[in-house]
Amino acid sequence: MANQKKIDMVKDFQQTFTNKMNEWGFSFNNIDLYQQAFSHSSFINDFNMNRLDHNERLEFLGDAVLELTVSRYLFDKHPHLPEGNLTKMRATIVCEPSLVIFANKIDLNELILLGKGEEKTGGRTRPSLISDAFEAFVGALYLDQGLETVWAFAEKVIFPYVEDNELVGVVDFKTQFQEFVHRQNKGDVTYRLIKEEGPAHHRLFTSEVILENKAVAEGKGKTKKESEQKAAEQAYKSMKKNEKLRHH
Numbered sequence: 001m002a003n004q005k006k007i008d009m010v011k012d013f014q015q016t017f018t019n020k021m022n023e024w025g026f027s028f029n030n031i032d033l034y035q036q037a038f039s040h041s042s043f044i045n046d047f048n049m050n051r052l053d054h055n056e057r058l059e060f061l062g063d064a065v066l067e068l069t070v071s072r073y074l075f076d077k078h079p080h081l082p083e084g085n086l087t088k089m090r091a092t093i094v095c096e097p098s099l100v101i102f103a104n105k106i107d108l109n110e111l112i113l114l115g116k117g118e119e120k121t122g123g124r125t126r127p128s129l130i131s132d133a134f135e136a137f138v139g140a141l142y143l144d145q146g147l148e149t150v151w152a153f154a155e156k157v158i159f160p161y162v163e164d165n166e167l168v169g170v171v172d173f174k175t176q177f178q179e180f181v182h183r184q185n186k187g188d189v190t191y192r193l194i195k196e197e198g199p200a201h202h203r204l205f206t207s208e209v210i211l212e213n214k215a216v217a218e219g220k221g222k223t224k225k226e227s228e229q230k231a232a233e234q235a236y237k238s239m240k241k242n243e244k245l246r247h248h
Contacts, residue, residue: 006047009113010035017111024106024156030144033058035113037140038133040123042115055136062139065147066094069138069154073162080182085175093162099131102157108134173233177209180236187212191228194218209235 014031017038021028028034041054070093074086081089092098103109112133114123123129142150174191181189188211195206207227208218217238219230 003047009043013038013111013113020106020111024153026141026145026149026153028141028144033140033144034137037062037136038111039113040115040118040129040133042118042123043113044115046115046117055133058136058139058143059132060139061142062135062137063094065138065142065150066135069147069150070094070158072151073154073159078179080179081175085178089175093158096127096131098161099134100127101161103130103134105161106157108137111137173229173236177232177236177239180239181211191231193224193227207231211235 013035017031017034036053037055037058039049039054041056043049044051044054067090070090071086074081074089074093078086078089109124109130112124112129118129138150138153141153178189181187190210191207192210192215193205193207196203197206198204203222204220205222205224205227206218206220207224207230208215209228209231210216217231217234219227219232219234221227221230
């Protein structure tokens with residue numbers, strides 16, 4: 001009985017997976033590899049399968065492939081940014097909440113093979129489980145189709161959301177302003193805290209952004225960092241606006 005259940009689940013998976021890959025415009029060779037990418041340990045345990053048939057090894061590989069792909073994308077897209085900024089941006093793109101956003105946009109969780117208990121307790125909507133499956137899928141795609149196909153997949157599923165800043169804090173305003181100033185050769189950007197007010201548990205910080213020794217905007221926030229971001233946002237938006245007016 002259990003064996004028939006497993007056969008049915010695998011059959012359903014293969015059908016759904018094939019449809020998805022067609023929909024995304026990708027071909028594949030080894031379906032077993034992808035089945036492993038979507039096999040959660042609870043599914044393997046339920047059917048007494050080989051302990052290493054679950055997706056954790058592929059997740060390990062996919063994590064590295066994703067880092068490489070995103071690093072290359074950021075390296076090309078932001079030629080003026082130092083390594084520190086690129087590292088921060090990459091961390092925001094390959095973190096669990098972001099991977100869940102990418103996975104949910106393509107309903108990746110429909111493909112996950114779960115054990116009965118895990119399915120019952122809502123495993124299919126658990127962020128860590130979804131992000132792990134996303135990484136494992138990338139690992140399988142890399143082994144089966146190579147890095148170019150992973151890049152093509154990222155162009156459909158990852159990069160558009162990065163460019164639209166749909167991920168929390170992917171490109172912060174300090175970075176955007178820094179890049180803008182650099183492109184225009186407008187000089188050095190620094191920040192200065194000009195005011196701290198309010199009780200200890202409810203501080204309000206005011207910072208100004210200084211361009212070539214001249215304050216160009218200020219911003220307020222609950223932390224020094226937030227106030228600098230707000231100041232950078234003001235400066236960036238007003239300079240972009242002036243640039244547009246000049247071009248009209």
